[in-house]
Amino acid sequence: MSDATIGAAPQAVAGDITNVVVGALGQMLSRDPASISTQLRLFEDLSFDSTSVLELLIQLEAELDVEFDTDTLEPADFETVGALVAYVAGQVEENA
Amino acid sequence: MHTHTLSGDVLALLRTALTGAADRPLVLLGNFEVEDHWAKGEAGLPGIVMPASRVIVNRMDECALLLAGPDDHVVLKAAPDEEYLRYLGGLGLALPRILTVATGQPQRTVSEDAVADPRLVATLGGLVATGAHLWPHGVSVVEERLAELAGLPLAAPTAAVCKRVNSKIYSRLLADEVGLPQPEGTVCRDLDELDRAIRRAGSWLDAGRPVVLKDAFGVSGRGIMVVRDTRRLAQLHALIARRARRDAGRVGLVMEEWLPKRHDLNYQLTVDRAGDVHFDVIKEAITSDGVHQGHRMPAPLTEPQHRQVRSAAAAIGRRLAADGYFGVVGVDALTTTDGRLYPMIEINARNNMSTYQERLRRTWFGPDTVALARQYPLRLTRALPFGELRALLDGVLADRPDRPGLVINNFATVNAASGAGTDFGGRLYGVVAADSAQQVAALDREVTERLRNCSATVAQS
Numbered sequence: 001m002s003d004a005t006i007g008a009a010p011q012a013v014a015g016d017i018t019n020v021v022v023g024a025l026g027q028m029l030s031r032d033p034a035s036i037s038t039q040l041r042l043f044e045d046l047s048f049d050s051t052s053v054l055e056l057l058i059q060l061e062a063e064l065d066v067e068f069d070t071d072t073l074e075p076a077d078f079e080t081v082g083a084l085v086a087y088v089a090g091q092v093e094e095n096a
Numbered sequence: 097m098h099t100h101t102l103s104g105d106v107l108a109l110l111r112t113a114l115t116g117a118a119d120r121p122l123v124l125l126g127n128f129e130v131e132d133h134w135a136k137g138e139a140g141l142p143g144i145v146m147p148a149s150r151v152i153v154n155r156m157d158e159c160a161l162l163l164a165g166p167d168d169h170v171v172l173k174a175a176p177d178e179e180y181l182r183y184l185g186g187l188g189l190a191l192p193r194i195l196t197v198a199t200g201q202p203q204r205t206v207s208e209d210a211v212a213d214p215r216l217v218a219t220l221g222g223l224v225a226t227g228a229h230l231w232p233h234g235v236s237v238v239e240e241r242l243a244e245l246a247g248l249p250l251a252a253p254t255a256a257v258c259k260r261v262n263s264k265i266y267s268r269l270l271a272d273e274v275g276l277p278q279p280e281g282t283v284c285r286d287l288d289e290l291d292r293a294i295r296r297a298g299s300w301l302d303a304g305r306p307v308v309l310k311d312a313f314g315v316s317g318r319g320i321m322v323v324r325d326t327r328r329l330a331q332l333h334a335l336i337a338r339r340a341r342r343d344a345g346r347v348g349l350v351m352e353e354w355l356p357k358r359h360d361l362n363y364q365l366t367v368d369r370a371g372d373v374h375f376d377v378i379k380e381a382i383t384s385d386g387v388h389q390g391h392r393m394p395a396p397l398t399e400p401q402h403r404q405v406r407s408a409a410a411a412i413g414r415r416l417a418a419d420g421y422f423g424v425v426g427v428d429a430l431t432t433t434d435g436r437l438y439p440m441i442e443i444n445a446r447n448n449m450s451t452y453q454e455r456l457r458r459t460w461f462g463p464d465t466v467a468l469a470r471q472y473p474l475r476l477t478r479a480l481p482f483g484e485l486r487a488l489l490d491g492v493l494a495d496r497p498d499r500p501g502l503v504i505n506n507f508a509t510v511n512a513a514s515g516a517g518t519d520f521g522g523r524l525y526g527v528v529a530a531d532s533a534q535q536v537a538a539l540d541r542e543v544t545e546r547l548r549n550c551s552a553t554v555a556q557s
Contacts, residue, residue, distance in 0.1 A: 049387075054142060054319075055321065055328075062334070067335075067339075068142070070142030070143075073142065
């Protein structure tokens, strides 16, 4: 992901990040990414637990080459797939 | 130095261990998950606590009612259900006086609520003249602050001592020092130690041995990661190293081999103010993904294994006393599928769920009782009053000591998350006791079934 892309086409970036997040979730949960909508709740619908949170952060940091500021991480950021995408997009922007 | 077995009046013995006097009144504070405060500012693994789970855990403060006597006070986030108090009285527990905080905020621990309540602080200050001591579940800077504000002495060491001895780094170094068997592994306090640990972990993974990385102050399944491949290890290494470089090179982790576990175990000891060590009890721990779910008694150990545990407890207690700790200590241990016993996986130098069951265990259960202490997860559509729950469980609740049945030991966690107008999760904590494991299993199934059929329970598809 290049800085130019982020600055030039935020919507496209959000779309890319959604794909990366959903792809990572699909891989972690052995689930078809197409079945993971942004409305799904991570803990209730996807049976996430604390270990999964850490695993996902590691995966996303590696794939997106960003460092999440986990001190500011709020439980709300993990409420739904969509909320997580927004958090990740915000972090990517901050890292840019 | 002696290792004693507690007998007789558990409250008097605990009081003596904690304060030096058997009749000293206590003010109890059930601040579960005190680890969150110990972990603040430490260089561990990132993680989050879900708000719903925190709201429920904060209401485990009510467990303190089981360990307080008639001359004690218990500080709670909210007044208990009157029917529940009558029920506890019916178990033969002489109940304490209850103080509730003015504003119980669901996301705060009872201690955090208490320090923010000047009237409560003043009431606690009024207890100084009675010689009362403050006895928290575990001591962080918050409980220390409450003690200072109220002028009450702590029935515990300082927050700094408590935090230090609760680090998993401390546990590993202690095991090395006193020669207790422990999983192969190492502590990581800086980047050099981390790099060495990662190289070692990499060679284990190459040989097909999984490894586990644990946050020095992790709790309940948070801050722990099992790694099974080198790619994931490299990613984790990068994540930890990046954070450490931003934090003056500090790391706070342990890396260990992942053992093929047969049984999780948990035992409790008490270190008294004089430094004597008392072995209390050992149970099988029931965990799910590292999160504590409950206990089984008796623990499935051979007599030599029991002796090994007691000897480890004595060594751990002596070392803790030398480092200035006194009070209750829970130790996690395990047996492996090939029959090895690891008598210390980590030290929790604070009260444990087990601690709150000690009075019941000694007064309500016989020596041959088989027991299962657990939480029943609930999904409710509305708040469930205790009276209704009691009626629902009629015939399954134990009605007098040494009789088969369920004893409820925390009710506030049932309705803690209610109020948002939607379905909510809750937990019922109880101990199912009977004469045999089969009978316990049957009672446990019956309790589960009755709860499922409760009119307040969300219908399952």
